[in-house]
Amino acid sequence: MSTATAVLADLAAESDQIDDWVSTLDDAGWDTVTTPEGWTVRHQIAHLMWTDRASLAAIAAGEEWDQLVHLAQQDPFGFVDTETERLVEIAPESLLHHWRDSRTRLAGALAAVPGGTKIAWFGPPMSAASMATARLMESWAHGYDIADALGIDVPRSDRVRHVCHLGVRTRSFAYLMRGKEAPEAEVRVELVGPSGQAWTWGPEDAENRVTGSAWDFALLATRRRHRVDVDVRAEGEAADDWLNVVQTFAGLPGNDPKPLADRS
Structure with a gap:
């Protein structure tokens, strides 16, 4: 969809926006609960930081x-949360x-990853552009959690196209x-x-x-809203099932x- 350079520019804009929201918070603001599971603003930033560091480790492909x-492998269902809880203790x-x-x-x-290189990840290996898109998606979603909890009206930008693109590309993986199947x-x-632009994926005659x-x-697609609360419609059994x-x-x-x- 996009070069890594273009996605990285949008990722930086998403990150800077979150930074603006949290940089002036007092301790009580950082302890604002953002999810039903009890994650606070601290958890959200700790998670973003941990995933950045994990991505750096994946690119380096070392010890x-x-x-x-x-x-x-030892704790596939809980290791990310465990690492987040460890980092959330940081001031x-x-x-x-x-x-x-x-x-x-x-x-x-x-930006320095050679073209055509695949980076290992906890899911399928990714190109640099795909990893940047995944980081943007995470930033968009966790930023939304923060803004929603703080009562901030999130500015709607076309950067969301990257999130939609990833949602479409991961259709089979979501079932997996x-x-x-x-x-x-x-x-x-x-x-x-x-902005009013029309974005399309898939064959016109489907x-x-x-x-x-x-x-x-x-x-x-980031599982921040239920189907009944979004302006998204499905035509056909396969499309309807996918949205679930x-x-x-x-x-x-x-x-x-x-x-x-x-x-x-």
């Missing part, structure tokens, strides 16, 4: 990466400093994470971005179609988000 793979000012450092170093490392039927995806708001599709399992990220899907009307 540190081997140790991370071993941790993942907010220091945590923010380390996150700024990790994302800066990662941008440089990704649930122990299922994706239907063979092709799905046409037609979304409208915040009988199965997903249409609607790109922003809302990204919320659904769509996810942009590697790993288990976790708990399904509740409809907004059911949240206390």
